[in-house]
Amino acid sequence: MTTTAATDAEGLGAHPRFAEALREQGLGELVGRVRRFPEATRTAAEAAAAVGCEPSRICKSLIFTADGVPVLVLMDGASRVDLERVRRELGAGEVTRADAGVVRETTGYAIGGVPPFGHRTRTRVLADRALLAHDLVWAAAGTPYTVFPIAPSELVAHAGATLVDVRERNA
Known part of the structure; x- marks a missing residue:
């Protein structure tokens, strides 16, 4: 597949709300x-x-609910989230994957295009430490058709994330 750099936020590149969030955060x-x-x-x-x-x-920017409250988990694309580890990290009784309606209501974006920040509502954010193994990662830019590059340390800082170990361990 070929890619093209997009410079405008009105339909060709990032979702307009996310493009504005980038600008507001000095990015x-x-x-x-x-x-x-x-x-x-x-x-x-x-x-x-x-x-x-x-x-x-x-x-990956994944929305879960912890005792009914949305939480964002940032995870590398080769790993899966261990819900029990998230539950323990949050001190929650139950953690489940959020449905599409909760994802859209919480973030303002559809599943497959959720960026790591610039959401409609403020949520708690957990970032798996494995993201820091790279100098650069790619994250959704508000649509399933767009991504943007960012240093993982910047991503964690701009998302207001807490670094944790919540990925599944291979048996």
Whole structure:
């Protein structure tokens, strides 16, 4: 798949709300680095193939509910979230994956395009430490057709995330 750098936020690049969030956080130069794909990349594997990188360099932005309260987990694209580890980290009774309606209501974005910050509502954010193994990761830019590059340390800082170990361990 080919990619094109998109520089405008009105339909070609990042979702307009996310482009504005980048500017508000002093990351306006990243708007011009957004890549748009001709087809949706709703999974980390699809995004990695489109970017031309390893799946672990894709940052998944996943919404869960902890005792009914939405929480964002940032995870590398090669790993899965261990719900029990998230539950213990949050001190919650139950953690489940949020449905599409909760994701859209909480973030303002559809599943497959949720960026790591710039959401409609403020939520608690956990970032798995494995993201820091890379110098650069790619995250959704508000649509299933767009991604942007960012240093993991910047991503964690701008998302207001707490670094944790919540990925599944291979047996």
